[in-house]
Amino acid sequence: MVEQVRVALGARILAVFLVLGGIIGVGLALLMAYPFVQAHWVYLLLIAAFAAVFVWSALTGVRLWQGQARGWKWATILFAAQVPVFSVPGLSYEYYTGFAIKLMGGAVESSFSLGLGSSANFYLDTRITEVFYGINLFAVAAVIYLLLRRSRTAGPASPQNA
Secondary structure, X not given: OOOOOXXXXXXXXXXXXXXXXXXXXXXXXXXXXXXXXXXXXXXXXXXXXXXXXXXXXXXXXXXXXXXOHHHHHHHHHHHHHOOEEEEEOXXXXXXXXXXXXXXEEEOOOOOEEEEEEEEEEEEEOOOOOOOEEEEEHHHHHHHHHHHHHHHHHOOOOOHHHO
């Protein structure tokens, strides 16, 4: 007999952001594939990596919606990866699925911004010279929620420990 798992509303909302952000991210990766591959075939590897992360996000969202233990674990990891936003000489990084509330410092036009959709930016280039840093407050809140909620619901008889 299939055991019913009750999933909190907050976890379901985060699951929706992971699923929708993952789908949007895959769509954006596919749209960007052609012009990037025309420039050089090696970009296909990067686009495939980004698409894989977004597919993983969508699958994790489905698992979180279902209340699976690996959905909780990987959702926490994926949201933790969305916390930092930064650029230093030679490297820039940003990733989010669904929604971002960014608080930024350094060489930025605005210290506060909102993002809706998906973004994946991991860029290595000696031409990157600006320095900025920030955090995605939505991702911070998601990680805290998932950690606290999981610790309250994870007991010996909990289906999340499976």
